[in-house]
Amino acid sequence: MSDNYAASFSINQPGRDAGILPVNQPGRDTSTSEQSHTEPSANGGSTVSTRENVRPGVSYLAGRLEFEPSIASKLDALITEFRDGKSTKGNTVFEAYDFVNSFPGGTPETRKFALSEFLSTIDSVEILADAARRCGDRAQIGLNHADTTATPRIEYTANAPNDNALIQAASQIGSKRARSEALSDADVGPGRENDMDYRSGEKRAKLTTADLPWHSEALAARQDGRVSCQATQDLLYRYERDPGWVRRQVIISGVAPPTIPPGEWDAIFRGTPVNLDAVFSSVHHVLPPKEDVGRVGSTEIRFSNPEPSKRIQTANDWTTAWDDVSEATAIAFPHRARELKEYGSYIRSEFSAKMPSSHRKIILYDIAIRNFVQGGQRHLLTDFHLFSRFHSAIVAPDGVVSGSGSGTKPGSSSRGRAGGRKIDGSKSEVCHRFNDVGRTCPFSTASCRYIHSCKGCGSTGHGQRDCVQSGRDSRSTS
Known part of the structure; x- marks a missing residue:
């Protein structure tokens, strides 16, 4: 890479008249429009291609940078391998970093900025591929959306301070994916239309309400149910x-x-x-x-x-x-x-x-x-x-x-002590303190768990110590 390499490219900014014109690249037809398509993958899904329908020798980054053909072809090859699943994102970024830094000539700012644009392109390929796989949409929809929301880019010169470009680009790797997750219509269920946690980008398929056997019946019940x-x-x-x-x-x-x-x-x-x-x-x-x-971090286990x-x-x-x-x-x-x-x-x-x-x-x-x-x-x-x-x-x-309301414990006898008679349907045992001489029940008739009735005659108005029908007043006995 020569020292004049930085001056041989410029960043296109929509809506702005660039002060630096890009150097024409051999073999490129600047009037050729960009085009996206999806290619079938080995697993039956679709792989998004950001390949532009231009003549050979044109970079994936043609809309952003004007590269020398030797640099463009190498970076294009790395992007193609990543797009086709032949290389992981980490390996692709490492090879691009190693290649850009090993190329002779050029300034550190030029290398950093070139690598930053490469990382941005890799990230875009990953986002579009994931969106097309989840939603079944064609890449054209995603690219059109990306074109309308693209942020303006400033003109770059070799003397501009851009030391942090590589660091900022590296920190954004993978961050756009979470923000650009496409929502699948198959996940829609009552109360879960906007549940982002439920629609996390995990590879394992999530169950939805539509997968449940009672889903259709539940929907009908909701429509016919009360407000x-x-x-x-x-x-x-x-x-x-x-x-x-x-x-x-x-x-x-x-x-x-x-x-x-x-x-x-x-x-x-x-x-x-x-x-x-x-x-x-x-x-x-x-x-x-x-x-x-029990608590494990922010998770509670009750x-x-x-x-x-x-x-x-x-x-x-x-x-x-x-x-x-x-x-x-x-x-x-x-x-x-x-x-x-x-x-x-x-x-x-x-x-x-x-x-x-x-x-x-x-x-x-x-x-x-x-x-x-x-x-x-x-x-x-x-x-x-x-x-x-x-x-x-x-x-x-x-x-x-x-009998569940009688207050008796399981296994206890339901027979009362007043001659075996059950005075009330909710209590079966007679209160001893209510009947015995010298003792007084501290509870009222309603709150005491035992019956306030006479052991002798079964009446509820007095205890055995006051009973006349039994032939003796228990209070007079010693």
């Missing part, structure tokens, strides 16, 4: 992209109820039922709830939700927990605010219609309903006509799971 359910599904798809990040943001925002544990926020954003016991345990907790969470320290036993307990849960759910799904309010009123009316001893059944009834509705993807909490079977099975005395 509230459709809105819920759209938000769930959005939260599903990064539920951990969404949870952290809502906690930081300051609008969330402080009694909702992180694990229950995850349940809300995933469309699964919330554990009211866990929320109720956080209302008056002294220490923060313990979480079995092994299991901690066991709640308290259980909902009464209507007041349920109301306390539900008010916070409904508020949190309405933050994540604003369109469900009215539904949540109506459901809360419905369960409260069920509590008021039953004796306090039967409230445990209403609590189980609520759990069954929320397990059925889930996050509101298909049904609503106000679809009361769908809950009749749960009411019959749990609340009704002859329900198949009516």
Whole structure:
């Protein structure tokens, strides 16, 4: 490369009258237009070619640089090998760097700038090839787009300071690919139209919603479904992209109820039922709830939700927990605010219609309903006509799971101590402290887990120590 080499080329700048005219290159027809085409590859895909339809001896870089034929032919050969898959990008760049620096003559600025243009061309070939392979578009579309978005280039002379050109070009290797990823229409699914993380440029094929066997049925259900359910599904798809990040943001925002544990926020954003016991345990907790969470960098691994320290036993307990849960759910799904309010009123009316001893059944009834509705993807909490079977099975005395609300532990006897009679459907054992002399039960009739009834006659108005029907007043015995 001679010292006059830098003066033998100039950078074309669209829309600008260049002050330095390029030196004509032997064998080049400057009136010949550029043309792109795709060539079939060995694996059945398409390989993008940036070969210009010009006469022999013209460089791939003809639109950017005017090279001496010996330099142009060598760089063209390297680009062709890279385009055809015969050489990796790293090897191609290394060979070009070694060739440019070993060429006799020339200034360091000239070598750096020539290598920078070569790297830019290699990067363009890679971007267009990847876009054509993913989208199935022809290279002409990509080249037309590249022509319209090309950045202006300044005129170069041998005396211009350009020491950092090679460093800047090297730092851009591979960076344009991530910014120029073409979006595949096959990836489009409900809630994932713009999910860039989902459409990462990995070589392994990604599953899409269209690949799932229930895709067509799900689309039909969305079209025929209610507006509230459709809105819920759209938000769930959005939260599903990064539920951990969404949870952290809502906690930081300051609008969330402080009694909702992180694990229950995850349940809300995933469309699964919330554990009211866990929320109720956080209302008056002294220490923060313990979480079995492992962290690897920014990734959280949740092994299991901690066991709640308290259980909902009464209507007041349920109301306390539900008010916070409904508020949190309405933050994540604003369109469900009215539904949540109506459901809360419905369960409260069920509590008021039953004796306090039967409230445990209403609590189980609520759990069954929320397990059925889930996050509101298909049904609503106000679809009361769908809950009749749960009411019959749990609340009704002859329900198949009516005994689940009795408060007895698995394996314990359901037979009461008052002559084997079961005084109430929810409790079976008589309270000893309520009956024995010198002892007093600290709990009320509703809150005590045992029956406040007489061991002798079975009446609920007094204990055995005050029983007259049994023929003795237990308070007078020593």
